[in-house]
Amino acid sequence: MNPTDPQTFNHRTAQISTGRLYHFIDQIPRNYSPTRPPIICLHGFPDSWFGWRHQIGPWCRQGFRVIVPDMLGYGETDMPHDSSAYSTKNICNDISALLDFLAIPKAVVIGHDWGSYTAGRFALWHPDRLIALVMLSIPYVPPKEQYTSIEEIARLYPPYGYQMYFASESSTSEVEENLVPFLGVVFRTPEKAFPWSKIDELITNKKINFTDDCLLNECELQFYVSRFQRGMRGPLSYYRTTKTRFEEEKEAQLPANLLPNLPVLFMYGTKDATCPPASVQNAHKFISQLNTVALEDVGHWVMLEAQDRVASEVLRFLSSLGSSQNSRM
Structure with missing residues (x-):
């Protein structure tokens, strides 16, 4: 597994029981032992399985099977046209179906950004499939009692x-x-960020080279560009599910609290504007076994800005579970 070469990872595709075609990485260690829980990683926006390239190897070398799908609408995974297909309930059902396809009853679920939000909801929609939960950058928030529009x-x-x-x-x-300018602006450290809310604010000054100071090198940037050649409707559709998500969660009467015996790790950058400190503190009200790790002077892209730290903190968290994780498998 070479993080600079996407082809060195083990690529697979599967038609799962929900009817979707998913592309995913399935990295199985040599002499794999089922005593190590499998890990499934969920990426966010605008990302890809490739966002986990620096962590897959370290986790796999420590004996963990690591599964990393292109989420719905991304890469080589199906891209439905209807935005409602991207509701968290549907995505969680897809992840559960992917685990079924792989004959994995329970897993450690790790998510970043939208993947973190989805991982937290997976713990509500499919609590029986979880051994432990790791959330990066976006803290857990409970289902809302009243609808709040995105505006x-x-x-x-x-x-x-x-x-x-x-x-x-x-x-x-x-x-x-x-x-290219969009990705060049999104993948930045907080110190190099451009303030913007609409795309025209990014392109008013054509003299700016948006790839300068980007967290992605030229090869990585071009890989991401190639992944989005099918279009951005799928990835952007996640932001168009606010009302659908609320209605599905209200109808299902999802609980606010995660299971009291579920170990949870939340890791975040202290300079990430999408992670307000109050939200981090608020998550403790709903998670009994919540461990938090603050990454000082790190922004939103923790898997890039703190590559080794993210890998090692997750390994430390999993090793701390001890025999309790086996009882959950």
Whole structure:
């Protein structure tokens, strides 16, 4: 497994029971022992299985089977046109079906960004499939009792203003037409960030080289560009599910609290504007076994900005589970 070469990973595709075709990495250690729980990693926006390239190897070398799907709408995984297909309930059902396909009854679920939100909801929709939960950058929030529109969310917390733009249909073609500058701006450290809420704010000054100071090198950037050649409708559709998610969770009467015996690790960068400190503290109300790790001077892209630390902290967390993880398998 060479993080600079996507082809050195073990690629698979599967038609799962929900009817979706999923592409995923399935990295199995030599002399794999089922006493080690399998790990499934869920990426966020605008990412890919490739976002976990620096962690797959270290975890696999420590004996863990690591499964990393391209999420629905990304890469070589199916891209439904209807935005409702991207509701968290549907995505969680897909992840459960992928585990079924692989004959894995329970797993450690790790998520970043939208993948973190989805991982937290997986613990509500499919609590019986979890050994432990790791959330990166986006803290757990419980299902809402009352509907809050994305416009209201952006008003209450202005750093989330970009979500209102992504939820608009116009963002699809605008992002597609400006893919390189868009990725060059999104994948940045906080110190090098450009303030923006709409794509036209990124391209008003054509003299700016948006790939300067990008966290991705030229080869990595081009790989991401190739992954989004099918279009951005699928990835952006996650932001268009606010009402659908609320209605599905209300109908199912999902609980606010995670299971009291579920070990949970939350890791975040202290300079990540999408992770308000109050939200981190609030998560403790709903998670009995919550461990938090603050990555000082790190922004949103923790798997890139703190590659080794993320890998080692997860290994430390899993080793601390001891015999309790075997009882959950």
